[in-house]
Amino acid sequence: MSYRNNPAAVAALVRPTEVHKDLFIDEELYGLEMEHLFANTWVYVGHDSQVPNVGDFYTTTVGDQPVVMVRHTDKSVRVLHNRCPHKGVQVAPASCGNTGKFFRCPYHAWTFRTDGQLLSIPLKKGYDPEVLKQCEASQGMAAVENVRNYRGFVFCRLNPEGQSFEDFFGESLSTLDNMVDRSPEGRLEVAGAPLRYLHDCNWKMLVDNQTDTCHPMVAHESSAGTAVKVWEGAPEGTPKPMAVEQFAPFISPYEFFEGMGIRVWKNGHGHTGVSNSIHAAYSTVPGYMEAMEAAYGKERAQEILGEVRHNTTYFPNIMVKGPIQTLRIFKPLAANCTMVESWAFRLAGAPDKLLERTLMYNRLINAPTSVVGHDDHEVYERSQHGLHSRGRQWVNVARLYEADEAERENEVVNGTSEWQMRNQYQAWARYMTASMKEQA
């Protein structure tokens, strides 16, 4: 059986309380995800502070598609398919830089404006203008039509047709709002290069994990638990180090996670940590509240900093932590391989100590050298292998299932519910099949 052109078979892989193992291990489904899921959804490209000046560019991928995000001459941020229409060369080199007013292909020096338009071809007289006009190449580098810069966060939808940005994200944008509002100047800046951690597992395992509140006390007992134990051995009166403050909440008991709540939005988005979270009890940073009150007034400043949201999953493949200013991208490389990029942000106008805290959290938790990451990676890898077993066919997401939940949205439930995971898989089935044609 093939899943291609077979939306019914794809949809049948997601049941109300379980999902089929093929979502994680099947190569054909992986290819269909790249073709459909990552084209029908609004996918995060990058932050506009990565391209502050005209001509600045940053190359990345949307699903498996090489793209370049560039600051166009009109100052807007554009996203182009990074592919020369002539011979297929990736025009913009890996990573980032400034290309000036145009891109120049390194192979035959065809040039393109930063909106993709073909600017010049050397020795153009060798082309009959009428012939060239008929060629796809005359249209230049393909621009992604649907690009949205939301308060600095740049998303795109590769399919020309589909859901609007607002409909897709709905109320979930409140997490990005909160992260930006935490800057007294209402502005974020990317703080250097991301941590890049290669995972030998399917990208959806990482997405699933972001709102999995029943694993920290198990998988992270070895790291967070050891940190607490080592700390308890410190001489009395030693001030609690920032690292211990960040590690310790990971081994909070189940009751803590049950009580903090999960909010489930539509279309696969949701977040853990509604009324409480592992980020709620960090020490105050001198000067920060004062700067926030001066910028927003006391009441609004308290409201902004009162949000303790833990992990916000933006379907399909990013997770944002407002209170600690990080964003993780789960970039699919193959059915069994994922590049996890963990970005840190500086809150413009806030004390340096906050950035120091953000960067510490990022390296302690998200680096390839992270003791927390190691145990997560181990279980993902074992799942990737375990799912090849023919002993069982399904992955379970039944915790605290309610029969009528599919009709509800924007609700807060018990913090150990797997409703958000179910929400993601329902969205997966929907965006996978939205543009899939039935076999004739």
Added chain:
Amino acid sequence: MTAFTDAQLRDFVYEEARMLDEQRYEQWLALFAEDGYYWMPLTHGQADPLMEGSLMYEDRLLLRVRIERLAGQRTYSQQPLSRCHHLLQRPTVETAHPWHDPSQDQYAVRAAFHYVETRMEQQTLYAGWATFELKVIDGALRIARKRVDLLNCDAGLRSIQLFM
């Protein structure tokens, strides 16, 4: 002031690597000064360990957490354990390094290395440079800072579970 010869400084670096290869972690940790740090930058030529992203920037408390974790009953990613192997180029005493000042009991030593970490079927080779900022405490050399510059620090890396 206690004078250390170049040979003694080199031996210190060789011995440090050997302790890691032989998993003598308690002894290894004791090489660090109380306020010592282990730093692995994220970018080539990085200047600041704290205000720029790093792969590791750890004091003795965090290094101790790592060491105790390796032996933990519920450390799933270390069942079975990883092993490592350091191959060092002859260390050089870095007399031009700002830290190097024998009159103040401070020495800088650098060694290029190839490091192999292995677990089950997977074996990975890394290359880089280790720079030791050493100081003399109670007549013995101690690490004020060990800086590990990985050749491919900015690449996507798989789990690195031991110490380079």
